[in-house]
Amino acid sequence: MKMPEKIILRLLEDAVGKENVSDDESILIAYSRDQYWNFVPPKMPDYVVRPKNTEEVQAVMRIANRYRIPVIPMSSGVNVRGLCIPEQGGIVLELKRMNRIIEINKDAMTATVEPGVTMVEFVASARKLGLRPAVPGAPAVVSPVSNYMLRGVYHHISSIGIDHVLSMEIVLPNGELLYTGSAAFPNIGPYSRFGFGPDLTGLFMGQPGTMGVVTKLTCRMYPLPEAEEWLGAGFNDLSKAVKFVDELMTEKLLASCWLLHWSVPLITMAPSRDLQKLREDVLGGCEWFINLTFESSKGLIDYKRKAVEKIVQKYKPDLIGGPLPMEVGPIKNEWMYPRRIFNWFKFGNYFALAFWGPLTKFEEYHDLGLKFWKKHGLDPEKFSIIAAPTEPYCGKLSYIEMECFYDSTNRAEAESLTAFTSDMTNELIELGIYGWFRPYALAVKASLGKLKGNYVELWKKIHDIIDPNNTMNPGKLWPV
Amino acid sequence: MQGLRDLEKWRKFSYLCAHCRCCSAADYHTLGEYMQICPSGTYFGFESYFSSGKMEVIRGLIEGLISKPSEKLLEIVYVCTLCGACEKNCEEFTLLGEDSGGLTHIFEDARAFLVESGWGPLEKHKEFASSIRVNHNPYLEPHEKRESWTEKSSLRKGSLVYFTGCTSSYRQKEVAKATVKALEAMEEKFVIMGSEEWCCGSPLLRTGQIDQITELAEHNVKALKEIGAKKVITSCAGCYRTLKSEYPKILGAQPDFEVVHSSQFFAGALDKNKLKLTKDVDATVTYHDPCHLGRHMGVYDEPRNLLKKIPDLKLVEMPRSRQNSWCCGAGGGVKSAFPDFATSTAVERLREAEAIGVKKIVSMCPFCKHNLTDAAKLLKNKFEVYDVVELLSKAIG
CATH class of the missing domain: 3.40.50.1860 (Rossmann fold)
Incomplete structure (x- = not known):
């Protein structure tokens, strides 16, 4: 049913209040693009709508469903990979006004939050109770709801794994409510992932806003550690570095253990653009840097450090100890989570291709990435790659990211990166990966025809049952 | 469109903004809690009112994607207080912040662009610009009353000059009186410019109405030179910034006098036991x-x-x-x-x-x-x- 735009505007105003809806181009343009614009071209929505509560979200969804208007849910607005760009126009449903921390339950070790809550608010509130949530290596103003719903990588505490969601309240595309896990049961808290039957929480995760709008999310909480210490190790031999990290992960001694191409810690933590000098000064010229994070009681850390020392002795890193990148310059608190991401954009915009794979294939991923980097005429000095092995370390599970920082206004470089992404997407599937880190449009669309069995068809069928009018962020997963 | 050339230089920076939105929050590691820092974004909510959104609005103006001067557009561009809180979270750390020289300059240029294109400024801004032209103050007050806060007659020549500013002269006279009392307690000989003092031009610079600014700067600098100023004290932070930081750029030369804020002047006096x-x-x-x-x-x-x-x-x-x-x-x-x-x-x-x-x-x-x-x-x-x-x-x- 096609309705005149002004009538749609009035309906939306009735739903959330006139001051919370706009179709003015000077408002819309701020939602048309993120820093990934070279890969996901800008497109303005037709409306931006800012609901305050679940009931208002339901009202908007009913309007959108009835008049077949695309809806793109957006939480805190930090959107670096094009997932909230309204490719088909429609409504950007901006959820920042839904910003209540509904509960932090110290007894249950859980918290329930709305999508407009920022990670930094969440951390500050939890800290008062001696708790902390899983904090991603992302700007601190990100939404925990979006981050957890899409599953993240929690660099400094990868020992707590990648999935922290227990249950959710979801507004479905037709405006109806779904409660997952124990949230569906009356007279009890939303504290259990598993209520009855299949894992509906899991079904709705990893989706780029294509199955509904998460309006409340209950997640796990963790105790604040008594102490935190770091140790740095440098290697020139990548093979040895990978084996060193693998053994540390297998022994489960650390809160986290990243393996980083030398440029990454210096770009993201150090205060100067003179990277080669920093490489010499801070990393002793090493090619690879490993950051080992200890967390526990002080006594336990001492014990763990002794155990780690034995592994250090076995692998004999080219560099061990400080100065660590996070101790360089005036930005020591950059290492404190939630991070302010100082310096991330010191070299321009951020490009990344991220996926899950076994740590033991890291060298192959590196070699393949560098080969195609050069093939597309990209500067090999800018090619970076990291591994963040993560619990459960079954299958040597590791987050892998190929990345660089670049001037996005340099069209030639941007086009080369686009071609690289396209090639690498195919080549990585050929080489073997566990999956994409996030449902990025470029990677997901290229993968659809390559997955075995009924994976994609079933996913599409489930989507079509839940969103038969294809109003939820259309075009992000399947061609429209 | 007129003024586009001046705005065009910011195109690259509008692309470099990564929309990390760190500019929307105060430094939580220092504070230990989350506190908003952007007044207009916090109040109006839509992304366009935050710096990251405003950079997109500026891109829209440069690329012609914003086609008309809607009420919202003018509100977005002009409701920012230009406080610079956003740029403090950006300037030292990002390519945008470091190489642009600060977001505030970009937002001020956007206003100048709107004025040049005939889309701005707002009526109230035109009103005070007109008053500055006629009365040499933005408060629609007669110029003759600029000195009405004091009954004392001042020296008309001297090396130490108190640049009172429009707000202290017409609206917050007790600040001017207190400043004079402190100067007198130091037994300093100082000059109040009186009718020779014109608005510094800060309100015009902030609202993109830059056509009068050279005339104001030239007048004030000439007047100060004729008085024999070697040190100029301001009460107003806006006057201080404009005289010290912007006049040299506007006039292309460093004036012969030093500009100090009253806080600096009196702190120095206390250190030297002069007060x-x-x-x-x-x-x-x-x-x-x-x-x-x-x-x-x-x-x-x-x-x-x-x-x-x-x-x-x-x-x-x-x-x-x-x-x-x-x-x-x-x-x-x-x-x-x-x-x-x-x-x-x-x-x-x-x-x-x-x-x-x-x-x-x-x-x-x-x-x-x-x-x-x-x-x-x-x-x-x-x-x-x-x-x-x-x-x-x-x-x-």
Whole structure:
């Protein structure tokens, strides 16, 4: 049913209040693009709508469903990979006004939050109770709801794994409510992932806003550690570095253990653009840097450090100890989570291709990435790659990211990166990966025809049952 | 479109903004909690009112994607107080922040673009620009009354000049009086410019109305030269920034005199024992950093040092202070064009003071005092608002 735009505007105003809806181009343009614009071209929505509560979200969804208007849910607005760009126009449903921390339950070790809550608010509130949530290596103003719903990588505490969601309240595309896990049961808290039957929480995760709008999310909480210490190790031999990290992960001694191409810690933590000098000064010229994070009681850390020392002795890193990148310059608190991401954009915009794979294939991923980097005429000095092995370390599970920082206004470089992404997407599937880190449009669309069995068809069928009018962020997963 | 060339230089920077949105929050590692720092974004909510969104609006203007001067567009561009809180989270750390020289410049150029293209400024801005042209002040007051705050006749020649500023001359006269009292206590010979003093031009620069600015700068510099100025003291943080930082750019030359803010001047005087504070001022106060003085000019310590030297006075800091300071809400032409928003922003500041148990808020800019006082009236005068120099003058006795 096609309705005149002004009538749609009035309906939306009735739903959330006139001051919370706009179709003015000077408002819309701020939602048309993120820093990934070279890969996901800008497109303005037709409306931006800012609901305050679940009931208002339901009202908007009913309007959108009835008049077949695309809806793109957006939480805190930090959107670096094009997932909230309204490719088909429609409504950007901006959820920042839904910003209540509904509960932090110290007894249950859980918290329930709305999508407009920022990670930094969440951390500050939890800290008062001696708790902390899983904090991603992302700007601190990100939404925990979006981050957890899409599953993240929690660099400094990868020992707590990648999935922290227990249950959710979801507004479905037709405006109806779904409660997952124990949230569906009356007279009890939303504290259990598993209520009855299949894992509906899991079904709705990893989706780029294509199955509904998460309006409340209950997640796990963790105790604040008594102490935190770091140790740095440098290697020139990548093979040895990978084996060193693998053994540390297998022994489960650390809160986290990243393996980083030398440029990454210096770009993201150090205060100067003179990277080669920093490489010499801070990393002793090493090619690879490993950051080992200890967390526990002080006594336990001492014990763990002794155990780690034995592994250090076995692998004999080219560099061990400080100065660590996070101790360089005036930005020591950059290492404190939630991070302010100082310096991330010191070299321009951020490009990344991220996926899950076994740590033991890291060298192959590196070699393949560098080969195609050069093939597309990209500067090999800018090619970076990291591994963040993560619990459960079954299958040597590791987050892998190929990345660089670049001037996005340099069209030639941007086009080369686009071609690289396209090639690498195919080549990585050929080489073997566990999956994409996030449902990025470029990677997901290229993968659809390559997955075995009924994976994609079933996913599409489930989507079509839940969103038969294809109003939820259309075009992000399947061609429209 | 006219003015596009000036805005075009920012195209690259609009692309470099990564939309990390770190500019929307105060430094939480320093504060230990999450606090918003962008007044317009916090109040209006839509992304366009935050810096990251405004960079997109600027891109839209450059690329012709914004095709008409809607009420919203003008509100977005002009409701920003240009406080610079966003750029402090960006300038040292990102390519955008480092190479652009600060987001505030970009937002000021966007206003100049709107003026040149005929889309701006707002009616209230035109009104004060017209008053500056006719009366040499933005308050629609007759120029002859500029000196009405003082009955004393001043020297007309001398090396030390008190540039009173429009707000202290017409709206916050007690700041001017207190400044003179402190200068007299030092037994300094100083000159008040009187009718030779014209508006510094700060309100015009902030609202993109740059056509008069050269004339104002030339007049004030010429007048100061004729007086024989070697050192010029300002009460107003806006005058200070404009005279010290912007006149040399406008005129293409460094004037022959030094410009100091009253906080710097009196802090120096106390250090050199040229000024004696003999009376107790039994009060607990908190200091509000004026944006033009703190973030824009880096003067954070001197006002605090003055307060710390006042006998019996206790200074308590609000969570958002120094470069994390929450703007009073008046700057950038906001007080005249968006008075409700300006007062609401000042109310937030008073509430912050209240949260630390302080009812006396002190600033070092008459325009901040003006707006905070309006907010205090709204809160039924539970709060007292002062300029640091007023407390200093009480301590002189």
